[in-house]
Amino acid sequence: MKTPRFLLPVATAGVLALSLSACAGGGGGGTSGDGSDAEANLDSRGPITYVQGKDNSNVVRPLIEKWNAAHPDEKVTFKEQTDNADQQHDDLVQNFQAKNADYDVASVDVVWTAEFAAKGWLQPLKDKMAIDTKGMLEPTIEAGSYKGTLYAAPVSSDGGILYYRKDLVPTPPKTWDEMMGMCSIAKQNNMGCYAGQFKQYEGLTVNASEAINSAGGSVLDKDGKPNLNTPEAEAGLNNLVKAFKDGNIPAEAITYQEEESRRAFQDGKLLFLRNWPYVYNLATTEGSSKVKDVLGMAALPGKDGPGASSLGGHSAAVSVYSDHKATSLDFVKFLVQEEQQKFFATQGSLAPVLGDLYQDQELVAKLPYLPVLKTSIENAVPRPVTPFYPAVTKAIQDNAYAALKGEKPAKDALSDMQKSIETAGAGS
Numbered sequence: 444m445k446t447p448r449f450l451l452p453v454a455t456a457g458v459l460a461l462s463l464s465a466c467a468g469g470g471g472g473g474t475s476g477d478g479s480d481a482e483a484n485l486d487s488r489g490p491i492t493y494v495q496g497k498d499n500s501n502v503v504r505p506l507i508e509k510w511n512a513a514h515p516d517e518k519v520t521f522k523e524q525t526d527n528a529d530q531q532h533d534d535l536v537q538n539f540q541a542k543n544a545d546y547d548v549a550s551v552d553v554v555w556t557a558e559f560a561a562k563g564w565l566q567p568l569k570d571k572m573a574i575d576t577k578g579m580l581e582p583t584i585e586a587g588s589y590k591g592t593l594y595a596a597p598v599s600s601d602g603g604i605l606y607y608r609k610d611l612v613p614t615p616p617k618t619w620d621e622m623m624g625m626c627s628i629a630k631q632n633n634m635g636c637y638a639g640q641f642k643q644y645e646g647l648t649v650n651a652s653e654a655i656n657s658a659g660g661s662v663l664d665k666d667g668k669p670n671l672n673t674p675e676a677e678a679g680l681n682n683l684v685k686a687f688k689d690g691n692i693p694a695e696a697i698t699y700q701e702e703e704s705r706r707a708f709q710d711g712k713l714l715f716l717r718n719w720p721y722v723y724n725l726a727t728t729e730g731s732s733k734v735k736d737v738l739g740m741a742a743l744p745g746k747d748g749p750g751a752s753s754l755g756g757h758s759a760a761v762s763v764y765s766d767h768k769a770t771s772l773d774f775v776k777f778l779v780q781e782e783q784q785k786f787f788a789t790q791g792s793l794a795p796v797l798g799d800l801y802q803d804q805e806l807v808a809k810l811p812y813l814p815v816l817k818t819s820i821e822n823a824v825p826r827p828v829t830p831f832y833p834a835v836t837k838a839i840q841d842n843a844y845a846a847l848k849g850e851k852p853a854k855d856a857l858s859d860m861q862k863s864i865e866t867a868g869a870g871s
């Protein structure tokens with residue numbers, strides 16, 4: 444599997460990197476202050492709290508019940524956040540800054556690992572706190588690591604999927620142009636053609652990056668430098684801009700997060716939808732779903748063939764401020780066990796992190812899309828890996844949004860994106 448170079452803070456990131464390493468202390472990166480928080484409470488057991496974004500697929504509660512039944516003195520309480528990735532991030536930041544001992548185990552989006560680890564908020568998962576990563580997909584391990592140390596245990600991966608209406612489109616499009624060509628079918632059926640997530644939040648960074656990568660461009664070059672002033676990047680962003688302009692993406696999609704776009708598709712209002720694998724479960728089981736028997740799943744469309752998804756997913760990390768780290772670690776280990784991974788897959792259609800499960804006959808029989816999903820994850824492009832990610836994603840979101848709203852030509856939006864990423868201190 445190819446391992447792209449990630450964006451890392453280096454030389455010209457000077458001031459920011461320096462102030463950051465000063466607060467990260469001790470040269471190792473990831474120890475807090477003098478490192479004492481990371482040394483404390485390693486053997487301590489007792490009740491803990493697990494913090495995660497909205498449990499759209501209702502898989503967390505049953506697992507916590509199972510855990511609690513077996514661990515009456517080490518019960519887990521579920522703190523459920525909203526369904527917006529940026530709000531989840533900000534909530535974690537506030538509670539880590541406040542050294543809140545009640546945020547024992549947190550679900551960490553793949554794009555937050557570097558920032559949280561560099562700030563010293565996550566317990567390094569090594570030595571006494573080590574977990575077994577054998578059999579996990581390599582990109583998921585990398586996504587939970589920072590500077591070679593694992594800080595967050597991979598729990599679920601995520602790769603973008605093109606959902607389509609099998610009844611109306613017998614063969615899914617392989618390229619963006621082919622898909623746009625099929626929008627006449629949507630018109631004939633009085634429905635919107637395509638949507639993804641275009642609200643100004645992390646989902647837009649995902650979708651804009653996919654548009655750029657799928658058109659042959661790249662957000663970062665192979666040395667990890669921003670690479671947005673290219674005709675390919677412009678063509679990619681313009682695919683979305685044009686589709687908004689001509690109505691192939693319905694105007695209301697500018698307000699869509701994952702859930703709004705899922706509902707539109709499930710209500711029969713869209714021919715094509717870009718979303719994560721969790722949609723499969725809800726779209727095939729919810730009583731109100733109009734697409735139950737006509738749900739197709741394919742790779743995202745690209746320029747001359749399949750496109751490139753952004754790599755998504757979540758890992759579980761132990762807070763350095765947890766009072767009960769032995770329990771926290773055991774709960775993390777429980778989440779990544781094969782049994783729980785299978786439950787996530789069969790009940791919530793979440794993407795397993797254990798590679799073998801994609802070949803598991805019982806699972807593949809139940810979830811026939813697993814091979815498509817594995818390909819999506821293997822070819823997925825990570826978003827920039829940097830402790831300065833909040834500024835980087837803001838640069839992408841703000842400028843992509845302005846382009847989609849028609850407030851800036853794609854070319855200017857990309858050149859502003861490039862400049863802002865460089866200013867974020869991560870662009871050298």
Ligand code: GLC
Binds near residue numbers: 649701
């Ligand atoms: C999904 C992905 C995550 C991404 C988010 C954006 O939850 O797993 O990586 O950042 O969507 O909305």
